[in-house]
Amino acid sequence: MYHTCLYCEADLGRNEVIEPLPVGSRLAFDAGRGRLWIICTSCVKWNLVPFDSRLEAIDCCERVFRDTRARFSTDHIGLASHRSGADLIRIGPALRPEFAAWRYGSMLRRRRRMPRAETDAAGVLNWVMTALWSGPFDSLPFFQVTGGAVRAMHQHCVLRDPWTDQLVDVPFVALMLASLSANSHGDWRLEVPYRSGAEHVGGAALPSIRDVPTLGLFAGAALLPTLGRVLPAIDHEAAARAQVAEATRLLETAGSEQRLLEYVVGRPLRFATQRQYILRDVPFEVRLALEMAAHEETERRAMEGELKLLERQWRDAEDLAAIADRLALEHGG
Numbered sequence: 001m002y003h004t005c006l007y008c009e010a011d012l013g014r015n016e017v018i019e020p021l022p023v024g025s026r027l028a029f030d031a032g033r034g035r036l037w038i039i040c041t042s043c044v045k046w047n048l049v050p051f052d053s054r055l056e057a058i059d060c061c062e063r064v065f066r067d068t069r070a071r072f073s074t075d076h077i078g079l080a081s082h083r084s085g086a087d088l089i090r091i092g093p094a095l096r097p098e099f100a101a102w103r104y105g106s107m108l109r110r111r112r113r114m115p116r117a118e119t120d121a122a123g124v125l126n127w128v129m130t131a132l133w134s135g136p137f138d139s140l141p142f143f144q145v146t147g148g149a150v151r152a153m154h155q156h157c158v159l160r161d162p163w164t165d166q167l168v169d170v171p172f173v174a175l176m177l178a179s180l181s182a183n184s185h186g187d188w189r190l191e192v193p194y195r196s197g198a199e200h201v202g203g204a205a206l207p208s209i210r211d212v213p214t215l216g217l218f219a220g221a222a223l224l225p226t227l228g229r230v231l232p233a234i235d236h237e238a239a240a241r242a243q244v245a246e247a248t249r250l251l252e253t254a255g256s257e258q259r260l261l262e263y264v265v266g267r268p269l270r271f272a273t274q275r276q277y278i279l280r281d282v283p284f285e286v287r288l289a290l291e292m293a294a295h296e297e298t299e300r301r302a303m304e305g306e307l308k309l310l311e312r313q314w315r316d317a318e319d320l321a322a323i324a325d326r327l328a329l330e331h332g333g
Contacts, residue, residue, distance in 0.1 A: 008043040024038035026089070029091065031058050031091075072303040073094035075094055077311045089314070158170070160222075181277070190217075231290060235284070235291070247285045250263055260293055
């Protein structure tokens with residue numbers, strides 16, 4: 001087996017996970033056609049592996065690819081990055097996306113907590129306010145969260161307004177009133193109540209055309225990314241290992257964003273007859289699973305360009321591989 005690129009003669013490197021073929025840090029394989037390539041990291045050319053080194057190595061690549069959770073796929077090609085540093089490109093129909101607790105566990109257990117921006121005096125005042133106003137006012141959302149009224153009044157989250165396509169600062173208390181709803185067709189949307197405020201034109205403040213409390217309605221392609229920004233603000237506390245494991249199980253069981261949203265109706269919630277569910281009343285593990293799905297979607301979109309490039313490179317390499325294998329078989333016959 002060669003150790004240098006057939007095109008630029010650069011060293012192909014090594015990997016620690018494919019025992020039958022330790023050469024190459026980026027491997028591409030097509031189990032259906034029995035093809036295996038080592039991709040040169042210098043010139044990005046696909047080096048076809050000889051017949052006698054393929055079959056066992058392809059089987060090993062398939063096993064490692066399936067066991068590697070951090071992976072992204074199109075309809076024809078998938079990319080998996082092993083924790084050892086090796087990259088595997090799988091040619092063929094996409095596998096069902098899989099997720100694992102190790103990918104999100106440390107991040108969620110290490111959940112960012114609200115910075116102690118308020119002074120000690122403000123913290124004491126917040127505690128006194130909570131004590132004095134407990135009772136009927138305890139149902140207000142900003143008395144039910146860590147940080148209390150000070151956090152509810154001062155923390156904001158930046159969202160892209162679906163009506164104007166502008167970035168807006170949405171108060172934390174509005175996020176706590178956000179709700180998920182589904183219509184009769186099963187299409188979900190996120191509703192976040194906030195005001196658009198006043199628009200300043202030429203130095204003068206003009207009333208906005210939406211100068212009354214309204215809803216930001218996030219649906220379709222905007223739903224998951226917006227959930228990815230709203231949920232971390234709501235669930236700023238750390239998640240227990242068991243909660244992360246359950247969220248991961250839900251995500252793997254659902255298999256898709258649409259089916260995952262169906263878990264929102266898993267227990268009676270307010271406005272249940274209207275298929276409208278306050279986001280903070282959704283079970284905590286379901287919210288974690290939705291946040292994981294949002295992160296996955298963001299990363300998938302970021303990987304789309306590389307996956308499309310890999311697919312073009314594969315098609316070129318496949319044409320050459322088909323010719324090379326045919327010539328090898330004829331010569332061998």
